[in-house]
Amino acid sequence: MYAYQKRKQPQLSLERSPSQSSSPLPGSPLHSIQQILHRFVSGKSPSPQEDALYLQRTIGNQALAHYIQGAKPPLQLQRQPDDSAVAEAQSQESSQTTQAREPTPSKKSSPPAKPARLYIHTDIDVPKISIRALQEGAVGHAWVSLEWKDPKQVPETVEKRFPKHAKFLKSSRGPFADPFGFWPYMWQYNEAIQEFVIAPDRVGYSTNPFKSYVKGQVLHPDRKHSPKASQSWDITEGEAMRVMEYAESKKNAKYSVFFFNCTTFAKEAVEAAGKKPPSSTTAGIAYPNALYEGILKNYRAKKGTTTLYQSNGQQTTVQGSDEDAKK
Known part of the structure; x- marks a missing residue:
C-alpha cells in the first residue's frame, strides 16, 4: 500500500x-x-x-x-x-x-591561420661582388629557415613527412630554428661532434661558366653563416609544407655558381610558399650581395618585415606591409 x-x-x-x-x-x-x-x-x-x-x-x-x-x-x-x-x-x-565554485571548462583554442614563419637570410663577404671575389671564394651565402611560432603545436603531418624539419621546429623557435641552404658538395656530418665538417672529397664550385655545374647538397641545418640582412613572412601550414617539399626536391640537384646557387635556392624556396622574394640578381645572376641590396631596399621602403644585423650583434627590424603576390 x-x-x-x-x-x-x-x-x-x-x-x-x-x-x-x-x-x-x-x-x-x-x-x-x-x-x-x-x-x-x-x-x-x-x-x-x-x-x-x-x-x-x-x-x-x-x-x-x-x-x-x-x-x-x-x-x-x-x-x-x-x-x-x-x-x-x-x-x-x-x-x-x-x-x-566549479571552474568553467575552457574551450580549446583553434590553431592560428598562419602558425609558421619563413625567413630568407643573406651574408656578404665583400661590399661588391667581382671576378676576383668569385675566384677567392668570397661570395657570401644565402639560405632560408622556418619557425613554428608554438613549437609544441608542430602538426603530425610535418612529423610524418619531414621528421628532420619537425625535430628542429619542435626544439627551438626564432629566425634560426630550422635553417637550410644549398651548397656545392663540401660538407659531411660528423657523428662524434654532431656537426657538419669539411668533407675530404669536397668539390667546391667552378668559375668556368661553360663547366660550372658540380655536385650539390642541401645543408640541413645550415648554420655556417650569420646573416647581415633578413626578410620574413607569416605562412600557413600548407605553405610551410611546400617550402619543405621544395628543399627535399633539391637534395640531388647540381650546383652552379652562375645558374643555380645558394641565392637561387633561397629565392625559389620563398616562391614555393607563394611569397614575393626581394630582388636578388645582378645582370640576371642571383648572388648574396644582390639579395642584400634587395632586402636593404625593402627595409628603407618599409616593404615587408625586414631585419638588418650589425657586426656588434645589434639588429634593427622594420615591420612593413607583406608582399604576398608571386613574382
Missing part, C-alpha cells in the same frame, strides 16, 4: 512586504482576496458562507478570526511559500553556489 501525505496549503501573511507597494495591483489575486475580505468583515458579502470558505482556504482560520474580531484591514497580503517551495529554492541556491 502507498501512504499519501496531505500537502500543506500555503498561507498568506498579513504583514507588509518591505519590497512591495502599499496595495496590490488591481486585478491581481491578492487584490481580489482583499476585496472579498473587506466585504466579508463589513457584512456586505452577498454570499457570506462561500466567502468564508474561500478566505479560510487562502488566508487561514487564524487570520480570518483576527479580522472578524475587529483588526485593521491588511496593508498588504503576501503569500508565504510552503515547505516544498522552500526546499526547491534552497536546492536551486545550492546548485548555483556549486556551479559558481
Whole structure:
C-alpha cells in the first residue's frame, strides 16, 4: 500500500512586504482576496458562507478570526511559500553556489591561420661582388629557415613527412630554428661532434661558366653563416609544407655558381610558399650581395618585415606591409 501525505496549503501573511507597494495591483489575486475580505468583515458579502470558505482556504482560520474580531484591514497580503517551495529554492541556491565554485571548462583554442614563419637570410663577404671575389671564394651565402611560432603545436603531418624539419621546429623557435641552404658538395656530418665538417672529397664550385655545374647538397641545418640582412613572412601550414617539399626536391640537384646557387635556392624556396622574394640578381645572376641590396631596399621602403644585423650583434627590424603576390 502507498501512504499519501496531505500537502500543506500555503498561507498568506498579513504583514507588509518591505519590497512591495502599499496595495496590490488591481486585478491581481491578492487584490481580489482583499476585496472579498473587506466585504466579508463589513457584512456586505452577498454570499457570506462561500466567502468564508474561500478566505479560510487562502488566508487561514487564524487570520480570518483576527479580522472578524475587529483588526485593521491588511496593508498588504503576501503569500508565504510552503515547505516544498522552500526546499526547491534552497536546492536551486545550492546548485548555483556549486556551479559558481566549479571552474568553467575552457574551450580549446583553434590553431592560428598562419602558425609558421619563413625567413630568407643573406651574408656578404665583400661590399661588391667581382671576378676576383668569385675566384677567392668570397661570395657570401644565402639560405632560408622556418619557425613554428608554438613549437609544441608542430602538426603530425610535418612529423610524418619531414621528421628532420619537425625535430628542429619542435626544439627551438626564432629566425634560426630550422635553417637550410644549398651548397656545392663540401660538407659531411660528423657523428662524434654532431656537426657538419669539411668533407675530404669536397668539390667546391667552378668559375668556368661553360663547366660550372658540380655536385650539390642541401645543408640541413645550415648554420655556417650569420646573416647581415633578413626578410620574413607569416605562412600557413600548407605553405610551410611546400617550402619543405621544395628543399627535399633539391637534395640531388647540381650546383652552379652562375645558374643555380645558394641565392637561387633561397629565392625559389620563398616562391614555393607563394611569397614575393626581394630582388636578388645582378645582370640576371642571383648572388648574396644582390639579395642584400634587395632586402636593404625593402627595409628603407618599409616593404615587408625586414631585419638588418650589425657586426656588434645589434639588429634593427622594420615591420612593413607583406608582399604576398608571386613574382
